[in-house]
Amino acid sequence: MVDVGKWPLLSLLGPLEIASVRQACVFGTSASEGIYCTQDNEVYVLGMNCSNCLGTGDNQSTIVPKKVECLTGKRVLSFSFGSGPHIMLATEEGELFAWGHNGYNQLGNGTTNQSMVPILLSANFLDKKVVEVACGSHHSLARTCEGEVYAWGFNNCGQVGSGSTANQPTPRKVSSCLQNRVVISIACGQSSSMAVLDNGEVCGWGYSGNGQLGLGNNANQLSPCRLAALQNFCVIQVAFGNAHTMALTDGGLLYAWGCNTYGQLGTGSKTNEFSPVQVMFEKESRVMEIAACHPTNTSAARTQSGQVYMWGQCRGQSVVLPLLTHFTCTDDVFACFATPPVMWRLLSVDQGDFLTVAQSMKNEFDNPETSDLKFCVEGKHIHVHKSFLKIRCKHFRSMFQSHWSEDMKEEIELDQYSYPVYRAFLEFLYTDTVELSPEHAIGLLDLATSYCENRLKRLCQNIIMGGITVENAFNLLSAAVRYEAQDLEEFCFKYCVNHLTRVTQTEAFWQIEGDLLKEFISKVSRCGAFKN
Numbered sequence: 385m386v387d388v389g390k391w392p393l394l395s396l397l398g399p400l401e402i403a404s405v406r407q408a409c410v411f412g413t414s415a416s417e418g419i420y421c422t423q424d425n426e427v428y429v430l431g432m433n434c435s436n437c438l439g440t441g442d443n444q445s446t447i448v449p450k451k452v453e454c455l456t457g458k459r460v461l462s463f464s465f466g467s468g469p470h471i472m473l474a475t476e477e478g479e480l481f482a483w484g485h486n487g488y489n490q491l492g493n494g495t496t497n498q499s500m501v502p503i504l505l506s507a508n509f510l511d512k513k514v515v516e517v518a519c520g521s522h523h524s525l526a527r528t529c530e531g532e533v534y535a536w537g538f539n540n541c542g543q544v545g546s547g548s549t550a551n552q553p554t555p556r557k558v559s560s561c562l563q564n565r566v567v568i569s570i571a572c573g574q575s576s577s578m579a580v581l582d583n584g585e586v587c588g589w590g591y592s593g594n595g596q597l598g599l600g601n602n603a604n605q606l607s608p609c610r611l612a613a614l615q616n617f618c619v620i621q622v623a624f625g626n627a628h629t630m631a632l633t634d635g636g637l638l639y640a641w642g643c644n645t646y647g648q649l650g651t652g653s654k655t656n657e658f659s660p661v662q663v664m665f666e667k668e669s670r671v672m673e674i675a676a677c678h679p680t681n682t683s684a685a686r687t688q689s690g691q692v693y694m695w696g697q698c699r700g701q702s703v704v705l706p707l708l709t710h711f712t713c714t715d716d717v718f719a720c721f722a723t724p725p726v727m728w729r730l731l732s733v734d735q736g737d738f739l740t741v742a743q744s745m746k747n748e749f750d751n752p753e754t755s756d757l758k759f760c761v762e763g764k765h766i767h768v769h770k771s772f773l774k775i776r777c778k779h780f781r782s783m784f785q786s787h788w789s790e791d792m793k794e795e796i797e798l799d800q801y802s803y804p805v806y807r808a809f810l811e812f813l814y815t816d817t818v819e820l821s822p823e824h825a826i827g828l829l830d831l832a833t834s835y836c837e838n839r840l841k842r843l844c845q846n847i848i849m850g851g852i853t854v855e856n857a858f859n860l861l862s863a864a865v866r867y868e869a870q871d872l873e874e875f876c877f878k879y880c881v882n883h884l885t886r887v888t889q890t891e892a893f894w895q896i897e898g899d900l901l902k903e904f905i906s907k908v909s910r911c912g913a914f915k916n
Contacts, residue, residue: 386713386715386716386731386732386733387716388402388405388408388420388731388733389402390716390719390720391408391410391415391418391719391725391727392415392725393410393415393416393417393418393430393431394408394410394418394420396430396447397449401449404422404423404424405420405421405422405733406420406421406422406423406732406733407420407421407460407463407730407731407732407733408420408421408727408730408731408733409463409465409727409729409730409731410725410726410727411437411465411469411471411726411727412431412432412434412437412465412469412724412726413434413467413469413679413724414432414724415724415725415726416431416432416434417429417430417431417432417433417434417437417438417469418430418431419438419452419463419471420449421459421460425456425457425458425459426451426455426456426457427451427452427455427456427458427460428449428450428451428452429446429449429450429452430446430447430448430449430450431445431446431447432445433445433446434468434469434485435468435469435470435484435485435498436483436484436485436498436499436500437465437468437469437470437471437483437484437485438450438452439452439455439471439483439484439499439500439501439502440452440500440501441500441501442500443500452501452502454481454501454502455473455481455502458475458476458477458479459475459476459477460473460474460475460476460730461474461475461476461515461516462474462514462515462516462517462730463517463730464517464518464519464524464572465484465519465726466484466485466490466519466520466521466522466523466524467485467520467521467522467574467678467679468484468485468486468487468490468521468522469484469485470482470483470484470485470486470490470491470519470522470524471483471484471502471519472517472518472519472524472526473502473517474514474515474516474517474526477513478506478512478513478514478515478529479504479506479514480504480505480506480508480509480514480517480526481502481503481504481505482499482502482503482505482524483499483500483501483502483503484498484499485498485522486498486499487522488522488523488537488538488551489536489537489538489551489552489553489554490519490522490523490524490536490537490538491503491505491524491537492505492508492524492536492537492553492554492555493505493554494553494554495553505555508534508554508555509526509528509534509555512528512529512530512532513528513529514526514527514528514529515527515528515529516569516570518570518571518572518577519572520537520538520543520572520573520574520575520576520577520590520678521538521574521575521678522537522538522575523535523536523537523538523539523543523544523552523572523575523577523590524536524537524572525558525570525572525577526555526570527567527569527570527579530566531565531566531567531568531582532557532558532562532567533545533557533558533562533567533570533579534555534556534557534558535552535555535556535558535577536552536553536554536555536556537551537552538551538575539551539552540575541575541576541590541591541604542589542590542591542604542605542606542607543572543575543576543577543589543590543591544556544558544577544590545558545560545562545577545589545590545606545607545608546558546606546607547560547606547607548606549606558579558589558608560587560589560607560608560609561587561607561608561609561610562579562581562587562608565581565582566581566582567579567580567581567582568580568581568582568620569620569621569622571622571623571624572624572678573590573591573596573624573625573626573627573629573678574591574624574626574627574678575590575591576588576589576590576591576592576596576597576624576629577589577590577608578597578622578624578629579608580619580620580621580622583618583882584617584618584619584620584633584634584882585610585611585614585615585619586598586610586611586614586619586622586631587608587609587610587611588605588608588609588611588629589605589606589607589608589609590604590605591604592604592605593627594627594628594642594643594656595641595642595643595656595657595658595659596624596627596628596629596641596642596643597609597611597629598611598613598614598629598631598641598642598658598659598660599611599612599613599658599659600613600658600659601658602658611631611660613659613660614631614633614639614660617631617633617634617635617637617639618633618634618635618879618882618883619631619632619633619634620632620633620634621673621674623674623675623676623677623683623728624676624677624678625642625643625648625676625677625678625680625681625682625683625696626643626678626679626680626681627642627643627681628640628641628642628643628644628648628649628676628681628683628696629641629642629676630663630674630676630683631660631674632671632673632674634852634879634882635670635853635854636669636670636671636672636687636688637662637671638650638662638663638671638674638685639660639661639662639663640657640660640661640663640683641657641658641659641660641661642656642657643656643681644656644657645681645702646681646696646697646702646703647695647696647697647702647703647704647705648676648681648682648683648695648696648697649661649663649683649696650663650683650695650696650704650705650706651663651704651705652704652705653704654702654704663685663706664706665687665693665706666706666708669687669688669689669691670687670688670851671685671686671687671688672686672687672688672850673685673686673714674714675714675715675717675718675728675729676728677718677726677727677728677729679724679726680696680697680718680722680723680724680726680728681696681697681723682694682695682696682697682698682717682718682721682722682723683695683696684714684717684718684728685706685714686713686714688850688851690712691708692708692709692711692712692713692714692716692717693706693707693708693709694706694707694709694711694717694721695707697722697723698717698721698722699720699721699723700723714728715727715728715729715731745772745814745815746814746815748769748814749768749810749811749814749815750766750767750768750807750810750811751767752767754769755767755768755769756769756770756794757769757770757773757794757795757796758794758795758796759795759796759797759798759806759810760795760796760797760798761797761798761799761801761802761803761806761807762802762803764803765795766806766807766810768810770784772813772814773810773813776813776814777813777835777837778835778836779835779836800831801827801828801830801831802824802827804820804824805820805824805827805828805831806831808820808824808828809828809831809832809835809837809840812840812843817843818840818843818844818847820844820847821847821851822847822848822850822851822852822856822860823856825844825847825848825851826844826848826859826860826863828840828844829841829844829845829848829863829867829869829872830867832844833867833868833869841867841869842871844869845864845869845871845872845875848860848863848864848872848876849872849875849876852875852876852879854883854886854887854890855890855892856892857876857879857880857883857887857890857892858876858880858887858890858892858893858896859892860872860876861873861876861877861880861904862896862900864876865900877904877907880904880908881908881911881913884908884913
């Protein structure tokens with residue numbers, strides 16, 4: 385569970401208030417403002433209230449949380465803050481609210497007047513739902529559910545992407561190389577902007593004085609420009625620091641570029657880089673998440689094994705190579721080491737104390753002292769409870785009711801699946817979670833399909849998606865087709881298309897069956913992969 389009390393500002397909250405927090409963000413030039421949403425969908429703020437950024441309708445600071453009445457009942461989907469600060473908040477209904485500093489039109493309401501309360505901007509998007517927001521120092525971006533990007537605010541370096549340097553007072557659709565393309569995520573630096581497209585391409589625009597656009601030079605870009613240096617990779621996430629940028633590929637590789645005064649690129653030196661450079665770790669680790677935010681010069685990453693690394697400016701120290709921490713999430717890096725200690729994203733809090741019954745059942749899994757049944761798989765025993773299995777799984781309910789009798793032996797031998805697969809399945813029934821390698825997850829996907837466990841199927845698909853590589857991509861695609869896992873099939877297909885040349889050179893590709901090969905080639909051709 386994330387401890388929000390690690391942030392100095394939120395440590396002012398009492399135990400009951402902390403227990404009620406579902407989402408939170410600490411922001412401001414000195415990490416002196418905060419916002420949090422409760423389990424009951426109420427929004428509270430506290431802090432200095434610079435530029436009326438608390439949205440309470442007055443200009444007073446407060447160490448006692450105040451409710452933002454107009455946001456009551458709203459479920460927050462995305463949140464971002466600028467340097468003024470100004471605030472952007474998107475709800476699950478697709479509404480966009482803005483408030484705070486507005487000296488450069490960054491609120492998008494056509495004025496330069498500060499707003500002391502949240503104002504609704506959704507009308508500016510022609511009834512399209514906003515699903516993500518990002519704020520630079522004094523400009524703002526929004527992404528719609530259709531994958532379009534809108535920008536507004538300060539534009540002295542082209543960060544609005546309009547082709548000029550005139551400020552943009554209201555949201556304007558960003559076109560150029562984004563025209564008719566689907567954007568899946570957006571990010572802002574101080575005066576820079578970036579968008580990740582659904583095919584893994586990255587486009588950047590705005591200020592690049594430190595090379596933070598990764599285009600090989602320090603020239604500003606007034607319109608979106610494709611980052612050609614990463615054209616052979618499929619990027620899934622980008623993150624901006626104060627003057628540096630990081631990108632994560634679907635293969636778990638991390639690249640960084642831009643300013644390196646504090647070692648924030650993680651390259652082992654303090655030399656600026658104008659083009660992407662791969663960040664290496666002590667052990668070969670697949671990176672699953674990267675973290676940075678524009679008020680700081682700190683970088684962080686989490687690997688597939690759950691290890692968290694940090695580098696850059698850390699409590700005044702310059703860390704030039706990724707340093708392994710004892711943390712379990714990247715958020716803790718910014719709470720304990722960033723200057724200022726702001727949050728790099730809207731933090732979701734896992735309220736573990738609501739799961740006392742589930743935790744009890746988790747502790748009883750494979751406990752021989754309380755079990756009344758054991759499965760024997762490959763010579764190994766797994767201890768379980770008949771009644772619980774009947775409650776949790778229709779397969780076992782039918783099995784025990786139809787075939788079980790009081791004099792039946794208390795040990796059942798199984799040979800249809802391997803021990804790791806069957807143990808993972810039984811543990812899932814007790815914990816609702818799965819910890820398994822992608823290779824074993826294929827076998828568990830087969831079991832989940834056979835037992836009609838749809839949620840388990842989805843979890844297996846997520847594991848497989850997180851572990852896909854060029855070498856195993858076609859094997860995973862074949863498994864997805866075989867088990868009729870449509871989401872997984874589409875994901876694996878897109879991965880194969882994005883890495884088509886390398887995938888078709890693997891042993892797995894040349895061992896596929898004829899019908900699957902024909903279907904794959906046909907589908908790839910319809911995507912235009914073979915056009916001149």
